[in-house]
Amino acid sequence: MKFGLFGAATAQRSNNPDVDSSAGFRDYIDYVIEAETLGYESVFIVEHHFTGFGQVSATLNLLTWIGAKTSTIRLGTAVLVLPWHNPVLLAEQAATVDLLSGGRLDFGVGKGYRHNEYEGFRIPMEEGQARFEESIDIITKSWVSNERFDFRGKFWSYDGIVVEPPTIQRPHPPFWQGAGHPDSIRRVAARGHHLLLDQFASIDETVRRFNIYRDAMIANGFGFNPLQVGVARAFFVADSEAEKDAAIERRMVAQKRLHDISQRPDRNNTASIMAFSDTREANEEATLFGTPDEIIAKIQRLRDQGVEYILLNGGGTSRENLRRFASEVMPAFKGVAQRRAAE
């Protein structure tokens, strides 16, 4: 079983010259460097724009820096929002990261869900899906074509291009897509892309989605490897009920802020991935918050259904949390994995 990280650093603007805006990035980088030594498999980083509180915007640049400071941890995006990017420039940037890092890029992509970002870039939200699909076509073609090609799309066109540098991973770095609705999951499996399942759904719902993807991948002839599904979960290793309760409370506040920022002015943004899980019960059910034993029991429930890859979000960069999970939770699943492999 593998455990990765997903999350976001922040680097806020400030008029105050005494504020060190780089501290948030540096702290996050050090957190990831330590995670690598503790045995975490990967780090997946968000892309967001115009938040006003400094979420990561230039995700591939931060990942490049992290790649240079590490040697084995996989470098993931969760997710790059394709409608914002010229797909050929993005293919070049991603290939450069893959090449420099020795093939460590996990290329997570999405169509975006925040109304204020669509408005900021002045791209109609209704175009999101079509832009997303066209960009995937262009990026894939850019990566696999050693010969020059033309492309005529609805949003982007190119003449006589060959896209450099090449990626290290062949035929190209894995695409990862987030999806929740059955139709969306089947679209991911139609392309043979890997799947990111969100941190908000209950364990039962997560397993349902996992199975839809597995069945579709097999039906489509791609075969199925459980490491192609990353299940996101918030995690907090607590010593007491009170600690756990406080952590859930903090999480609900943070979640509300993200929910608000993605809303349309009419508060009716159906594309938000955070439409549910706004009760305490839902949070407790969906998260890995609790004592090591409680966390192990929840992960075991997922694993019993076939899940083998969990992407953890600590809601910050607590080293204590990172270390305790590595030393008090991970070993329980190393043992199981070895027994399984020996069967």
Next chain:
Amino acid sequence: MKFGLFGAATAQRSNNPDVDSSAGFRDYIDYVIEAETLGYESVFIVEHHFTGFGQVSATLNLLTWIGAKTSTIRLGTAVLVLPWHNPVLLAEQAATVDLLSGGRLDFGVGKGYRHNEYEGFRIPMEEGQARFEESIDIITKSWVSNERFDFRGKFWSYDGIVVEPPTIQRPHPPFWQGAGHPDSIRRVAARGHHLLLDQFASIDETVRRFNIYRDAMIANGFGFNPLQVGVARAFFVADSEAEKDAAIERRMVAQKRLHDISQRPDRNNTASIMAFSDTREANEEATLFGTPDEIIAKIQRLRDQGVEYILLNGGGTSRENLRRFASEVMPAFKGVAQRRAAE
């Protein structure tokens, strides 16, 4: 006096799985790491697309990696071609590099001159200048605005954006522009941007351009610091006339390839920066090729006219060349600089 580097790594596509496409990048990165220890001030890296021989396309990603592997060398672009980029995304990427590197970004920008790149991106070459100017306006505004703003341009528009992360350098990283024609130089000075002078012009012509810029900067009230002008020169430390001749020959071949790739089908690309210097004499005059004494004499000619910053291009990554220049040429100017400072 300061000496930086400019040039390009290459990472070629190949159908042959035995070809290590990352070798060119890794070699270049090691070259820059050593340059830092030898006292070089900066590295300026090109941006090119669709060359078929693997010139750097994702310049800020390669620079990010180099930034993470170094600690003092300045990280320059020479130049990012603004018409290819969404200016807000580019502002975010550049700010991220500046923030992560502790304020080491030198932001060189241009409008592009290669016909095949304009064709590849399907952008009319006639729009180049207008796109360039609009992008500079947007990037500058993105960097200096702590409050949300709208922008309505001819090519790009945004609503209610605040661009994050902030840069470390204030008010923002220096812009550098390449220019040769007097009108172009005056446009650079009108914005108070720094100036890159090309490696092809003769010493006399270079000094003429240097003076036009200096006078315009002073006239515009920006004041003048000679370190705001980077004079590009090819360099090769030779032991004999025969070695020098061979190096000039190699250079002329390489130059012809770059000239050809930037041409329009009718061979009438007036925007090329390489329209001159195609004779052996011009190459000898414009380059720093020769014995250490010959090179020192040429640099002294530039310095006597006020030049204090030279950007060296070795046409490759010869460590021997890099080390000899550092040990046999640089010291001659360290001494002079100290005497001047003491005057």
